[in-house]
Amino acid sequence: MSNTSQKKFGPAWALKDINLTIAPSEFIAVLGPSGCGKTTLLRSVGGFIEPTDGIIRLNDQIYSGQGHMVAVEDRDLGMVFQSFALWPHMTVREHVEFPMKSKRQKHLSREKKKKAVERVIESLGLAPYADRLPGQLSGGQRQRVALARAIVGRPSILLMDEPLSALDAELKISMRQEIQNIHRRTGATILYVTHDQSEALAMADRILVMREGAIEQIGTPQDMYAHPETEFVASFVSQCNMVKGRWDRQVFKVADCPLVYDGHRVADIFKQKGLYPVRPEQFKIVRGGDGLPATIINKQYNGREIQYSLRCGTDRFTVFAGCDEQFDLGEDVYLIFDV
Template sequence: MSLSIENVTKKFNQTLALDHINVSIKDSEFIAILGPSGCGKTTLLRTIGGFIQPTSGTIRMDGVVCSDAKTMIPVEQRNLGMVFQSFALWPHMTVRQHVEFPMKSKRQRHISAQEKEKMVDYALKCTGLTALENRLPGELSGGQRQRVALARAIVGKPSVLLMDEPLSALDAELKISMRKEIQDIHKMTGATIVYVTHDQSEAMAMADRIIIMKDGKIEQIGTPKEIYCHPATRFVSTFVSKCNLIKGRWNGDYFQVLNEPIRYHDGEIAPVFHQEGLYPVRPEEIRLVTQGEGIPGVITNKQYNGREIHYSVQYGEDNFTVYTSANEEYEPGQNIKMVIERREAV
């Protein structure tokens, strides 16, 4: 199911939660809404789902108006599933009973009991819960409880699947395995997924496109690669994998580093960086050397991360983040030079 969000605004008293949001979502697309706490991403998700009515603007599903200032199709009449941050499981119900619950709604009354049983069996199989169907939530791990919430959301084969930070309560290793399961479910169901998160790695790993939000507005919409390699705003550049912003002056496509005889050329930097006299560089685009040309700095912090080492480098009043391979070791207090790679130095 395609979604069209047209000029949607939402106010809570005098607080502007959504400010003229416009985005089109294609059928079967996986969209991640990414942003810091309080940016409006959950409000947008709940508005799409019909839990909140927009103050102005229109939301259409397959061209049909489902929400605007005067129209509000009830949640239960929208063909969607919802996965909550808290899992929302009942302690007295087994895994199978949780998955069966949505099939008792009026929307599913045209389906025979035999077909409903097949749909429940399929949802349990998709999420790897068949062997656990008689267990209660208290007998399940965090990842298993999350899979129950997923199975319950997909059992009715919804056209739209809404997810509100579903992995936030899981540990780091479990999050990674659950990402793959969510991707697999997306492929199997073909549902349109709208996924809210404040974790950039989740959005980058799973989504077809990412919506970056800040203060109720959309900062940028694009594929993970577009967002990462070509940030459109200063906020996007620093929020999605910390970007170092080198100060200087632009002269056409050439950037002159402030107080250094170093120039770089790049015609794909967004106009906002030209206007602000900044040159965005990702941590892995900087190579550290002890001799030769480069931006001078001092190592102030070192963090070993297995395959790579993360350094903090002081340059004037600015602190840069640099990622190097594990075999390139420097020590705090050491003077180095920063060389920008994958850029054309002139």
């Protein structure tokens, strides 16, 4: 699938120069803050809105652009929404049967349609609830119904718009695994919109970070986390400390102390701004040594680790430490860059 498009609402550009090619069966997470254009991009692909300029195509078929605008129901898509969008008067089975009535499925016999419905209901653990209405289901069960309805017709593309945002934290983890299992079973291409960095890092093959309607960076979760290309990406994808100093080619000299860091894999934008990005787990807190002097100003026990907040000059840094690394509030310590 490819998307080269722009979208304008009045004088404002909601999407700017979006140029994206998605490989078959790829899982792309679209990540960004509210108002950055994530949902507009998804709705453009789905056919709910028409791009102001550009082309959206699936393989050789143009969905939008060059005078074409394929209707939503005629696109080879499945959709899962934040609100689940279930009809209160329809049972679980009726919801899953509904997409099989579309003209895209008219080539299938009644028997094959029935088998497809039963197979999906069974695979998502919905068989015991097949005759229940949405009001008789838990949040997780309703989400499974929405997923079953989206995948029963085996669409080429699954569009997911913050599908887990209405669920509690524990249920989100299990539903992430369910979505990953669906991805593996169906082989569908997934375009998954979220503002949750942990969801994107955990599930996606590639992450697309958006800002003000444009693509800020696209890459694997590993690249996005370890090698951010902009200060915005470094700070938005998880947490990041920005150490101040100056660059001498590939060597970073920390401000106000004799420390130097290697910078061979740091993006140029940080060098232009005199910054060095350090993730919270890359700093080690010690009581003595050659490190950045800092003071503990807050600590939070999280079970597997302790999250420390430290004042370092005029900056505030975050450091993740093991539970056996105990430091006191107000204690003066040093931060060692531990990579």
